[in-house]
Amino acid sequence: MSVSAAEHLARGAAGRHPELPETTSGTIRLDLRDGGHTDHWYLTIDRQDVRVDRLAEEADLVVRADREVFDRMATGRLHPAAALLRNDLTVQGDLKLLLTLRRLFPGPPDARHPRDVAGSPHRPVAR
C-alpha cells in the first residue's frame, strides 16, 4: 500500500480534518523536486478545512524537498521534524504550519494502539 506524496495530496489531503485545531489557518506550498523540475502543491488550511491546489503562489510556509522525501513522509516513514533537522527538507516562513503537515500525512504503517500492546486486562503479562 505504498502511496506517493502526490497521490496522497491529490486524494487524501483535501476536505475536512477534525484532527486539526480550529485555530490553525494558513497556506503551505510544497515544492517537490524531481530531477530537473519542481511540482508545486498548495494547501490552504482554513480552520479544519483543507483545500489542495496545484499553484506556485506565495505561501505562509514553503516546504522544499526531493519528491522521494515527500513520498517517505506520505507513507509515515519519515517524520517531518526529523526531515527538517536532517536538512532533507527546507522551510521558509511560519514553521508552526509544518506540524500541521504531520497530521495531514499518515503515521507509520506498523504503529500499534496501546491497547493492542497491553494485551488483556487483569491477566499477568510476561515481563
Add this chain to the structure above:
Amino acid sequence: MRQELVNVLAGNAFAMSDAQGDMEPDPAAPIGLFSFDTRFLSRWVLTIDGERLHALSRDELTYFETRFVLVPGAASHYVDADVSVIRHRSIDEAFHERITVLNHTAEPAEFTVRMEIGSDFADTAEILRPASREPVVVADTDRRQLRIRYQRDRFTRETDVTSTVPVEVDGRGMTFRIRVEPNGEWHTDLHVAMVIHGAGGRDLRADLESHRKRVHDDMRADLAHWFDQAPHLVADRKALGAAYRQALADLAALRYTPLSYTDRVPVGGLPWAMTLYGRDALVTCLETLAFTPELTPATLRMLALLQGGQLDDYHDEEPGKILSELRYGEAAAFDEQPTALYYGAADTTPLFVVLLDEYERWTGDADLVRQLRHPARMALDWLTDYGDPYGDGYLRYQPRNTVNGVANQTWRNSPHAIVDRTGVVPPFPRATCELQGYAYDARIRGARLAREFWDDREYAERLEADAACLRERFNRDFWLPQRGYYALALTPDGEPVDALTSALGHLLWSGIVEPDRADALAAHLCGPDLFSGWGVRTYADGQRPYNPVGAHLGAVWPSDNALVAAGLRRYGFDAEAAQIAAGVFAAAETLGGSVPEVIAGYPRALTRYPVQLPAAGRPQSWASGGLLMLLSTMLGLRPCGENLLVDPAIPTGYGRIELLDVPGRWGRTDSFGRERGVGRRIRAGAADVGGVA
C-alpha cells in the same frame, strides 16, 4: 577530585569550561560550547608563551557573562606575574570571548598568545563516547577566521571563529604574536558563530521569522525587565531573598526560543536537559504562576503545537498526547534516538489541562482557554482513548519503543524507580498512583473549562462522572489499609506495588485523596522514613530498595517537594507544609547558588550539610521554580474569584515575609505573612530548625 566547572548559558546554548575558562572533552560532563544539542567547540584552550593560565578570580556577571582574571603558571606555585590575562565571555545565539593581555612592566613586552580550537560536533546524547567525526577545517588568515564544518548527507553543522585583530590561523587554532606597550594592554574579540545549515547553506534559523525577532534583543535589558516584572520580596530572613533572586535568575537563564515559535519556554536545565521537556516545562509553569506567569501561555501554545497527531511506536506517540522531549541534534535528526519529537510520558497530557485551568484561575486569560479548546479536548480524550489501555479507568503506561524509549514514563523516570517494598519490579503496563491523581484533577478542571468557556455542558458532565468513578475506584484499589497509605502503583492484574513514596504528596496536590485518609498521609510524609530534614525523600527509608543516592529511590527533589507541600496545605496540614518548605530552603541556602535538582536522602542530622549527587543538574527550571512555589505555599497564595487569597503558614525563624506586586487577574497586589508565635525570641541560627511555631 575534579575541579569546578564554570558555565555561561542562554536558552539552549551554553559553554561549560574549567575554572580557567578552558574547554577540553571530558566523558563525565558536557564540557564545551553547545547549542541545539550539538557541541560546536570541544577544544578551547588559551596559552601565553606556551604556558597554560591560572585563574586568580572570576566574576560571574550574569548567567550569560563571566570574566576570568588569569596569570601564567600553575596554581601550586606563586608567581609575581608581570603579565595578566582577562577572558570575558558571553553567550547569546553566538559565543564571544574578549581576550585582554596586560603588561605590568615598565618595558614593552612580546608574547605569543595561542588559542587551541577544535570541534567534535558531538551530540549531547553521546558525551560519554563521542563518535569519531572528521570535520573539514578551513584556516583563513586573511579573513582572520577558522571554519570547522561537519557534514553527514545534507545535515551540516559549522563553527566559525573570527578574530577582530590580525592573527595567524592554522587548522588547530589561532596564534597572536603581539607586542604590548609598558603598562599597556592588548585585546582581541573572538566571535564564535554556531551555524545550523538550512536551505542553500544558510543558517536554518535565519529563514525562520520567529527566530530572527529574538536575535538582537538586548539581554541585559531583558534580564532587568524580568526581575522588574517579578514580585518584589522583602524578607527578614536575608538568605531567603538571595535564594529568591537566584531562582528568578535561573528561570530567566533557562528560557529558550524554539525554532518553531516566537516566545520563550523553559528548558529542563544544565547540563543534560538543555532542551524542551514537556514535564519539566509544565511543572515549572505550575510552580511559577504567582511570579512569572508569562512562561505559561508560551509553554501551553508550544506544547499544543507539538501535540501528538498519529500513532507512532518509535516516538511513543498517540493522538492528543503531550510531548516528553524535543531535541535538535544529529541523533534526533537521523532517528538514532526518538527525540526529534518524543512522547514517552504519561503525565504530561493531564498536566497540560491542569496548567491551562490553573493559569486561567490566576490570570483570567479566558481567550487562551478558548484558543486551546481543541488541544485541551484532545488531551482529555487521550486519557480515555489511549491512556487507559484496559478500559478500566486507570491511566497506565507501557513503552512501545523498547529499544531506546523511556521505560518509566513518569517523573520517576529512572529504569528501576517503580518497585515494591522488597524490590520487585511490576510488569507493564504500569498504573502509578500520581498519574491517577493528575488524571482525576485534569477531568475536574477540564469540566470547569468546558462549562465556563467552551459552552459544552454535556462534556463537562461526562468528565465529572469519569472523575468521580476514578476517585472511587482509586480509593478502593490503591489504598493499603494495613499500612495506611496508597500503593505506588497497580500491576496489570490489579495487585498493589506497596512502596511508600513521596507520591502521596502528589495525590494530596491533585485532590483525589479522601479527606479522612489525609492525616495518615501527612504523618508518613513528615515522618522519619520519608522526611530527611532537608525534604521528603522520593522513596522511604526502611524498604529494601531504599538508597539515599538513588535518584528516585531515596534522594530529595525540590520540585517534588514543592508539589508535596502544596498538597499538604490543600488538605490543611499547614505545619507540615512549612516544615518541608523550611527544609528545602535550608538546603538551598546552605549550598548557595542555584538549587540543585536533587540532593541525597541522608538524614540531615547525620550529614549536617546537604550531600549533592554528581549527576544532579544545576540550575534546573523545575528546581528553581520549586523554590518559588514553596514560597507561594508558605504565604498561602491562591486565586479566589477576582482576588488573591493570602493565608500564611510561615516556618519558625522566618519572621516576616512580604511579597509585593503579585501579578494576576487582580492586576498587582501585595501579600504579607509572619511566622506564628511572634514575640517569641528568634534565635540566631534558627535557620537550622525545621518546623513552625
